[in-house]
Amino acid sequence: MFSLTIKRIIKSGALNFLRNGVVSLSAVLVMIITLLILAGVIFSSALLNHTLISLKSKAAININFFESVSEQSVLKVKSDLESLPQVESVEYVSKEKVLENYIVRNRDKQTLLAPLEILGSNPFGASLNVKAKELSEYESINNFLIQNYSIDTTNSIIDTVNYSDKKLVIDRLTSIISAGEKFGAIVTILFIILSILITLNTIRLAIYISRDEIKVMNLVGADHGYITGPFVVAGAIYGLVSAIFVLIVLIPITHYIGQDTARLFFDLNVYQYYLQNFWQIMSIILVSGIFIGSISSFLAIKKYLQNK
């Protein structure tokens, strides 16, 4: 009997959707806007995250050692740093590689290369590039170096640590990223709440039109589940149809703006992102559409289900 009731409810909901053409169309249009906002939030969040990750990856501390320091000593520092929980990675750059990088970087500046020829030997020491897991942890890594390697004293093996030079940039990045994450979360929540409210009101209007019908159903003795069911099914169909439309229309939209986003946001092409994450985005849009549509119908119909 339960499966028979479910079958009848689904059939009735589908017929309601088809026969209430204008009402269904208006509900679907509003849900399309809601789901487009949701898709916009997904893409904005991806762009923001990608930008933040790109910015984070560009931050690092460079530790330059004196020329006389042996490779073994540098590798000891490297292993000490790698044991710190806040360190993501430590890259060892040998003396020879430092020299090579210097020559490549300054190949057009003869005045900077000439002293090397005069010296006749490599004046650079090895260096370490340290990346932290979080931007806020660079300061503690710097403090670790000061405490353990007597920086700025005569017996230090470390020549320079460029943390002070980058401190301002790192601090600013930290605050921008933190603000960006908070702002993004607030805007996302706000947009989602607003779009649900708009959808809820549209579906309420659609159900208001059917209020006499609901009254008749009450009078012939229909259970609340039997009255509510077809409206919830119709709401789910609004969501399903809107979601399919949105998923299709996102293809030309993302294709159109893809190259611009790649140029502006560290090579993230939203079209490529959409294609690569299609199943995940499809699931979010479909589930959200069906959920918002059916829950809105359920909430909207409750008002008309009075027996007395």
Place this chain on the structure above:
Amino acid sequence: MIYFDKVTKIYNDNTKALTDINLKIEPSEFVSIVGHSGAGKTTLIKMLLAEDRPTEGRVIFESTDVHTLKRHHVNKLRRRIGTIFQDFRLLPNKTVYENIAFAMEVADRPDDEISSDVPYVLDLVNLSSKAFNFPDELSGGEKQRVAIARAIVNQPDVIVADEPTGNLDPLNTYEIVQMLKKVNDLGTTVILTTHNKGVIDELSKRVITMEDGKIIRDDPTGRYVL
């Protein structure tokens, strides 16, 4: 048996719709309730259908006070009472067939029963050819015949017809009254509210006359006197 026991209904604005109504309706009776607009006829019907609660008193349907029933049982009660209204109250987005089938579906009747009973009642009300029309494609008389078909399809114990002929011409009125008589002849209790003197005189059945929320006359084979 239906029994109204000292039923009084006072609305929030202190309007007294019913005053101390005592009324007993036996099984298989055909009872007409007459009275001017605002006399309390529809309020009385609403009390029986548990659409509205009495301020005082009880409405008993087969030894159960309908206003003490839980929601689920109210629905079950309503499935035992077929209702017919002046404004037809059909489901506009369902065909004639689906409107009648809906009443059976809510009563959990299986599909094979629905597919055999609906054509049968459609034939009874002479609407077989309109089975797949929507209500807005029917005349007033046809809509009311659909409402009757929907009301009788579950073979209820009682049919409540609230001004069923109010929107109909004399010919359709005659047809509807004949159908109600036929239903009553088959053993179903019929409660009819009407303004129509011709209908009452034609029926020659029990007539209850209401005025200002009170029963002022109860004639076993009544006439329309106001």
